[in-house]
Amino acid sequence: MASQPTVFFLNGPNANLYGLDKSGLYGRDSFESIRQRCEKHAATLGMRLDFRQSNHEGVLVDWIQEARLEAEGIVINAAGLTYTSVAILDALLAFEGPIIEAHMSNIWKREPFRHHSYVSRAATGVIAGLGARGYELALTAMSDLIGATSPA
Numbered sequence: 338m339a340s341q342p343t344v345f346f347l348n349g350p351n352a353n354l355y356g357l358d359k360s361g362l363y364g365r366d367s368f369e370s371i372r373q374r375c376e377k378h379a380a381t382l383g384m385r386l387d388f389r390q391s392n393h394e395g396v397l398v399d400w401i402q403e404a405r406l407e408a409e410g411i412v413i414n415a416a417g418l419t420y421t422s423v424a425i426l427d428a429l430l431a432f433e434g435p436i437i438e439a440h441m442s443n444i445w446k447r448e449p450f451r452h453h454s455y456v457s458r459a460a461t462g463v464i465a466g467l468g469a470r471g472y473e474l475a476l477t478a479m480s481d482l483i484g485a486t487s488p489a
Contacts (some may be wrong), residue, residue: 348390349416401428429459
């Protein structure tokens with residue numbers, strides 16, 4: 338039996354605070370509940386999910402570099418680093434598999450500085466504004482891109 342393809346799902350600064358924001362901008366689901374939903378969904382798609390979060394740019398760069406050897410695809414919400422990090426862009430450009438950029442909120446309806454994403458330059462596709470459901474949709478799209486097969 339062939340092993341399941343691995344997808345890294347990388348989350349940037351403050352994603353660990355999902356569900357705690359009083360404005361509700363990122364929904365009411367906690368980061369942990371979103372992680373669990375994504376892991377369950379990935380399993381139904383026949384993928385192994387490595388779901389991670391860091392508040393540190395260099396850690397995210399290290400994980401992207403690790404994905405070059407360990408993963409068939411990357412889903413990334415670089416959060417605030419989306420708009421500032423050339424280092425994350427450069428690391429993503431060195432990754433040879435598909436990359437999906439995912440955002441809980443619609444970044445184009447927010448402050449003007451959020452309208453430019455460095456991550457998008459490397460991304461195969463972008464999903465934004467659908468909350469936690471967008472994360473699951475990103476995994477479905479990734480499954481199609483890497484040719485994962487659902488378990489029997």
